[in-house]
Amino acid sequence: MQTTLKLSNGAEIPVLGLGVWQVPDGPITEAAVTAALETGYRLIDTAQAYGNEASVGRAIRNSGVPREEIFLTTKFHPGRRDPLAEIEKSLELLDTEYVDLYLVHWPQGGATVAWPGMEAAHAAGLAKGIGVSNFSTAELTEVSESSQVAPMANQFQYSPFVDRRSLVEACVAAGVVPQGYSPLGTGEHLDDPAVAKLATATGRTPAQVLIRWSLQRGVSVIPKSSTPSRIKENFVALDFELDDDSMAALDALDATSHTAEAKASSQKWWS
């Protein structure tokens, strides 16, 4: 299968990466990123809000993998004022001269408020790509229409249970790469009986089945694990295919009516 998607700046973003939300700064994050890079992952997803950029940076530096072979994402904390000033701090922590993708973590204060600062980070060469996260279709359109450089990616919660298909379609139509987070429902979908049944039937694990579903939907995906054996297990999702019946069984789990929203209004922690 295709292992990268093309951003509008021409860069290739891997379809499968490691997310490090809730992985403590220090040896645990370093070990997770090290295991991922050894396994073959080339996309690491962190954020200013995660507090572990320094460990991500150390693991990358010590890995021996050339920096230009790694796609590194961090996210602007919208509770802070200036995306340009904040990326300078991130780069110091990450010990690198640029990130490959810098996302507005959520649309606090409105869709467009952070964007001029994101464009400034891009113009300064500190962020090769810029994008958004937790933006609905309407918010994505609003920021695209008011920008010099349109968002290149939108990262939002996505899994068979939260199949924001209308949002994926809107991203693709606008030339914005869709990226899914919480593909395992932060762990909660792994014990679902329908997922377990499909895993048994296909000879895969529940995590592999869930990750593979997102990949076959054309969405880049960033499962998190701080367990090296699971990091390896999840990477196998690149190497098998779910047939149409299996995809349909997973499609049937959607509880969002294929929403174009990035979040239910009750889940918008920023408003």
Ligand SMILES: NC(=O)c1ccc[n+]([C@@H]2O[C@H](COP(=O)([O-])OP(=O)(O)OC[C@H]3O[C@@H](n4cnc5c(N)ncnc54)[C@H](OP(=O)(O)O)[C@@H]3O)[C@@H](O)[C@H]2O)c1
């Ligand atoms: N932009 C945003 O607002 C936003 C929000 C949420 C998440 N994200 C990004 O998306 C990433 C992933 O989402 P997520 O952290 O919510 O969770 P997730 O990837 O859906 O699930 C992670 C959980 O599943 C467990 N797990 C992972 N692989 C497993 C396996 N093979 N077998 C059994 N358990 C497994 C992990 O446990 P262990 O770690 O103990 O192995 C952890 O408890 C985040 O880390 C972050 O980078 C972004």
